[in-house]
Amino acid sequence: MTTKSAIITPKKGGKREMTELICPKCHKEGKGQGIRLECVGNIKVKGIIRCLQCQHERPFTMVSGYISALDIALPGAQSDRLDQLVPTDIKEDIREAERANYAQCYKSCVAMCRRALQLGLIDKKITDQPLSKMLSEAKDIELLTKDTYNLATSIKGYGDIGMHRKDILDPMDVNMVIHATVRMLNELFHSEK
Numbered sequence: 001m002t003t004k005s006a007i008i009t010p011k012k013g014g015k016r017e018m019t020e021l022i023c024p025k026c027h028k029e030g031k032g033q034g035i036r037l038e039c040v041g042n043i044k045v046k047g048i049i050r051c052l053q054c055q056h057e058r059p060f061t062m063v064s065g066y067i068s069a070l071d072i073a074l075p076g077a078q079s080d081r082l083d084q085l086v087p088t089d090i091k092e093d094i095r096e097a098e099r100a101n102y103a104q105c106y107k108s109c110v111a112m113c114r115r116a117l118q119l120g121l122i123d124k125k126i127t128d129q130p131l132s133k134m135l136s137e138a139k140d141i142e143l144l145t146k147d148t149y150n151l152a153t154s155i156k157g158y159g160d161i162g163m164h165r166k167d168i169l170d171p172m173d174v175n176m177v178i179h180a181t182v183r184m185l186n187e188l189f190h191s192e193k
Contacts, residue, residue, distance in 0.1 A: 048103075
């Protein structure tokens with residue numbers, strides 16, 4: 001049995017045609033329409049395509065009119081590992097952090113992780129105040145274990161760099177911040193406190 005590719009590439013040397021992408025999730029279910037892309041000239045385009053039907057996001061790179069990379073999901077895809085008890089708005093912040101990381105906007109990425117941390121604490125009824133005080137309060141009432149508190153403090157530190165300082169962030173550190181934020185949120189929302 002053969003399967004139809006999710007990419008229909010224009011013919012080289014033929015008349016100018018657009019590359020057509022079909023969402024693999026929707027295509028598998030027999031629904032959805034193709035997305036047509038055009039990249040004319042000797043340029044490179046990098047971005048994220050979101051299917052409007054199922055909301056699935058796929059990063060792509062197009063060079064001189066041809067798709068050179070089409071990934072299944074955003075690198076890391078940590079948001080897929082969030083516990084189902086984590087509220088939707090916080091999950092969206094992690095997805096935005098992943099998109100910022102993919103676009104190499106590292107300060108925005110860690111700032112969104114910091115925001116997700118703060119919103120998670122607010123959702124758990126910690127008073128909205130400076131984040132360091134919120135973390136201390138959560139630790140005092142044993143909402144955060146010592147390890148989770150240390151993890152959250154690191155996330156806050158990186159988020160502070162993203163929001164307030166001119167330091168340069170290492171991409172590997174940024175990946176670690178996303179991973180740590182997902183782990184911390186899962187522990188925060190999975191606990192029965």
